[in-house]
Amino acid sequence: MYEERIRCASLRNRIISARDAAALVHDEMRVGTSGFTRAGDPKAVLLALAERARTEPTPPRITLMTGASLGHDNDKALSEAGMLARRLPFQADPTLRREINSGRALFVDQHLSETVEMLRANLLGQLDVAIIEATCITESGGIVPSTSVGNSASFAILAKRVIIELNLAQPLELEGLHDIWIPARRPDRAPVSITDPRDRIGTTTIDIPLDKIAGIVITNDEDSSSVVLPADSDTTRIAQHLIEFLQHEVSRARLPAQLPPLQAGIGTIANAVLGGLCASPFEAMTMYSEVLQDSTFDLMDAGKLAFASGSSITLSAARQRQVLRELARYRDRLVLRPQEISNHPEVVRRLGVIAVNTALEVDLYGNVNSTHVGGTHMMNGIGGSGDFARNACCAIFATKSVAKDGRISSIVPMVPHCDHNEHDVDIVVTEQGLADLRGLAPRERVGLIIERCAHPQYRDLLRDYYRDALKGQGHTPHDLAQAFSFHLRLAQTGTMLP
Amino acid sequence: MYEERIRCASLRNRIISARDAAALVHDEMRVGTSGFTRAGDPKAVLLALAERARTEPTPPRITLMTGASLGHDNDKALSEAGMLARRLPFQADPTLRREINSGRALFVDQHLSETVEMLRANLLGQLDVAIIEATCITESGGIVPSTSVGNSASFAILAKRVIIELNLAQPLELEGLHDIWIPARRPDRAPVSITDPRDRIGTTTIDIPLDKIAGIVITNDEDSSSVVLPADSDTTRIAQHLIEFLQHEVSRARLPAQLPPLQAGIGTIANAVLGGLCASPFEAMTMYSEVLQDSTFDLMDAGKLAFASGSSITLSAARQRQVLRELARYRDRLVLRPQEISNHPEVVRRLGVIAVNTALEVDLYGNVNSTHVGGTHMMNGIGGSGDFARNACCAIFATKSVAKDGRISSIVPMVPHCDHNEHDVDIVVTEQGLADLRGLAPRERVGLIIERCAHPQYRDLLRDYYRDALKGQGHTPHDLAQAFSFHLRLAQTGTMLP
Numbered sequence: 001m002y003e004e005r006i007r008c009a010s011l012r013n014r015i016i017s018a019r020d021a022a023a024l025v026h027d028e029m030r031v032g033t034s035g036f037t038r039a040g041d042p043k044a045v046l047l048a049l050a051e052r053a054r055t056e057p058t059p060p061r062i063t064l065m066t067g068a069s070l071g072h073d074n075d076k077a078l079s080e081a082g083m084l085a086r087r088l089p090f091q092a093d094p095t096l097r098r099e100i101n102s103g104r105a106l107f108v109d110q111h112l113s114e115t116v117e118m119l120r121a122n123l124l125g126q127l128d129v130a131i132i133e134a135t136c137i138t139e140s141g142g143i144v145p146s147t148s149v150g151n152s153a154s155f156a157i158l159a160k161r162v163i164i165e166l167n168l169a170q171p172l173e174l175e176g177l178h179d180i181w182i183p184a185r186r187p188d189r190a191p192v193s194i195t196d197p198r199d200r201i202g203t204t205t206i207d208i209p210l211d212k213i214a215g216i217v218i219t220n221d222e223d224s225s226s227v228v229l230p231a232d233s234d235t236t237r238i239a240q241h242l243i244e245f246l247q248h249e250v251s252r253a254r255l256p257a258q259l260p261p262l263q264a265g266i267g268t269i270a271n272a273v274l275g276g277l278c279a280s281p282f283e284a285m286t287m288y289s290e291v292l293q294d295s296t297f298d299l300m301d302a303g304k305l306a307f308a309s310g311s312s313i314t315l316s317a318a319r320q321r322q323v324l325r326e327l328a329r330y331r332d333r334l335v336l337r338p339q340e341i342s343n344h345p346e347v348v349r350r351l352g353v354i355a356v357n358t359a360l361e362v363d364l365y366g367n368v369n370s371t372h373v374g375g376t377h378m379m380n381g382i383g384g385s386g387d388f389a390r391n392a393c394c395a396i397f398a399t400k401s402v403a404k405d406g407r408i409s410s411i412v413p414m415v416p417h418c419d420h421n422e423h424d425v426d427i428v429v430t431e432q433g434l435a436d437l438r439g440l441a442p443r444e445r446v447g448l449i450i451e452r453c454a455h456p457q458y459r460d461l462l463r464d465y466y467r468d469a470l471k472g473q474g475h476t477p478h479d480l481a482q483a484f485s486f487h488l489r490l491a492q493t494g495t496m497l498p
Numbered sequence: 499m500y501e502e503r504i505r506c507a508s509l510r511n512r513i514i515s516a517r518d519a520a521a522l523v524h525d526e527m528r529v530g531t532s533g534f535t536r537a538g539d540p541k542a543v544l545l546a547l548a549e550r551a552r553t554e555p556t557p558p559r560i561t562l563m564t565g566a567s568l569g570h571d572n573d574k575a576l577s578e579a580g581m582l583a584r585r586l587p588f589q590a591d592p593t594l595r596r597e598i599n600s601g602r603a604l605f606v607d608q609h610l611s612e613t614v615e616m617l618r619a620n621l622l623g624q625l626d627v628a629i630i631e632a633t634c635i636t637e638s639g640g641i642v643p644s645t646s647v648g649n650s651a652s653f654a655i656l657a658k659r660v661i662i663e664l665n666l667a668q669p670l671e672l673e674g675l676h677d678i679w680i681p682a683r684r685p686d687r688a689p690v691s692i693t694d695p696r697d698r699i700g701t702t703t704i705d706i707p708l709d710k711i712a713g714i715v716i717t718n719d720e721d722s723s724s725v726v727l728p729a730d731s732d733t734t735r736i737a738q739h740l741i742e743f744l745q746h747e748v749s750r751a752r753l754p755a756q757l758p759p760l761q762a763g764i765g766t767i768a769n770a771v772l773g774g775l776c777a778s779p780f781e782a783m784t785m786y787s788e789v790l791q792d793s794t795f796d797l798m799d800a801g802k803l804a805f806a807s808g809s810s811i812t813l814s815a816a817r818q819r820q821v822l823r824e825l826a827r828y829r830d831r832l833v834l835r836p837q838e839i840s841n842h843p844e845v846v847r848r849l850g851v852i853a854v855n856t857a858l859e860v861d862l863y864g865n866v867n868s869t870h871v872g873g874t875h876m877m878n879g880i881g882g883s884g885d886f887a888r889n890a891c892c893a894i895f896a897t898k899s900v901a902k903d904g905r906i907s908s909i910v911p912m913v914p915h916c917d918h919n920e921h922d923v924d925i926v927v928t929e930q931g932l933a934d935l936r937g938l939a940p941r942e943r944v945g946l947i948i949e950r951c952a953h954p955q956y957r958d959l960l961r962d963y964y965r966d967a968l969k970g971q972g973h974t975p976h977d978l979a980q981a982f983s984f985h986l987r988l989a990q991t992g993t994m995l996p
Binding site (some may be wrong): 042076079086087088100101102103106107108109110111117118121122124125154186187188189190191192193195196226252253254256258260304313349350352372374375376377378382386390391396414416417418419421422423424439441443444457469471473474475476477478480481483484487488 | 532584586598600604605607608612615618619623684687688689690691694728758842843865872873874875880883891915917918919939941968969972975978986
């Protein structure tokens, strides 16, 4: 059985049940899994692990490392089972989020390019088990990943034992799509020799000693589909502002006519912005990004996007079925890389990527909070936004100017948590307009951000704050006694409006 | 005359006075000069420019870009003359600082690797004049820099006109010390092919069309000496904690026995920490840093440091005389690079640099303020700390636990300005002790930072804050109403102590 999927005959007798695989996980183990923004995550073993809580009086509590967020309620099930002692480097599950914010689960919020760098340097302990979804296994035992690469390759290389989830629902045409290249341990490390998003520098399989493969679990489940919302009038306006800005940059010869490679963060706004480029005059664009969403394929279908490099493919249900069915049509224009490479500062800087990421809130000087609601409660994590924003040729942060029917302003006097500071944020854009902060001093930024980006109903409040702040002088005027007045009012009255 | 210094005969008739050179600068011009942490700055033309304020009713107001800070009271003189409309990317002058904090001069505080990247991309306008200190000019007209490279090469390449300050006080033995390599404009950019601090990838001169050289001004002045203070008992203890930590890392095979290349920021603490390594067991160390201070040469003299790569040499008066006199002794162990390369994220990440930089203050979760006193008033600028900390294999921030005789705690509930966030800060060290934050969730960091790094007289206050903050829960507990209580108390009473 499974001759086509397990071409290495000596591995065919390693097939085990998800339950038997889950039994290999013990208390306090470090477990690393495939999965990046819901794509290519384990479909069976983590859920079987969570099941153990129903029968075992003291189920294991583990450290779970992934590429990024998981689908299939993996994080929910493990959280409800009380099994997640520590989780890194990213998540997007409401149940786990509650565990994290209550302090019951410890979350380490990392730049997505850095997790395996730390693991390799022995800074996160020894990985006990890796659970990796595969499309197939080659004659020599090479593991062909599925819809994401994420941290799978380094997890498989660094773990003591590897469990493969062979997913029959992933089309065999995925083979050849991946480019696996892992930096050497320092000090003998060569450059990452990518100078174009199309470059391939590695192999198409993850290669590990076969005796590390503790079992192969057969699954047959599609990826959880993306939860990205369709474009609305606000996200369309954000896209329009950005396209206008990019055209302006091209007209001034600051950007090449076909634009530098694009990155877009996960989520509704970034997806809408990228999708908006379908109606732009730009041609032959490329992406050097982490997650490839619906908009990537919209742009390809519109003949606008020549090539896309990413670490995962995360699509809406309908798009997923269509793309996987017609993979042959897209294959030559796609590559999936380890997230360490898709997000590598070296490559991002060299290529001069245009990075579009979502802000939770932005302050008067362009400091961005991407992660902490109210400065305290974790949303999802910084993800790749820091890998890209620090090194991009143009770091763009997009947000709607208000949330919750206008009760929350996304432009605030001071961010209570800073993920991206004034040194890294080039452009802020809302449906109201776009502020180009490049080369400006803090005092010059304030006016642009208030008048172009803030919602009109908050502009007077922001102007009042800045006028008071100016009394204390300084390079970056602030009134520390009032700096969080918006946030405190929201907590007390349910709205940032007085 | 000057045959030895101006070996290109056709340039010998370009010698002009500093006053005539200064007359080439007009209102609203963008001027880029050599100079990095006081080393290799212009000695005559900027001062002659400032002199124009004495005779001209409306002296020019300019944008001044440098490598980093200048010596010779250049910034002071220009500030007093009211000539600095805009200044970037770093400064360290008290008079200019007052102008910046009052809003009279606009300061753009940038990662030091990024200024010429933005200039090359046409994001900071066209550079009108470059003023570059040189040691000599070769037969073919190549400009040999002096004690720093900084942004000199790109400034000279990108400016319309170039003024050379030929400084007879800089020893001719400096020729050959520099390695000038400039990244190509994108999209045709190759990797920075440095895989060892010793690697040379460029030329020893800055090469520009000779017709751009508007004049050569002869000077004969030493660099302003460093203002770094000698080690004291606190900085010695900081160094001891760090050496102990590094030994521990080596013993656990997390670091190689000779350590990865070291970077140390400008200033008293970083210099003391590096100097402390003279008494360590480490051998054959290397540096991949921006400024080479006294400690670099102390380590070389102690036989501990095999090689140092930097962008400038900034020394105390006595050390400067000795090193320049005995340059032949050190030359083979030194290279000076453009700051874009000395600080390049690509190389810093590849080499796995250990980065030691100074914090102004640190909060309970490891967020670092490097720049803004009280969250508002600019000190010097972020400098290279962000270039290094984001990409280092180990980002260390050092500070004394208290300042102003204990009236100010360097450990605060929340930083009112965040230059380096929890995602980038690995180690915090004060004279009290060291907190290793790697792989820890925010709630785990608090105890380490309070108990190991805070001064004992502030620990109860910090514990009280955290206890209150915990009531609101969250991944990163904070009480926004109290977050700046330390800073507000200091402003009201002159001390952070109640």
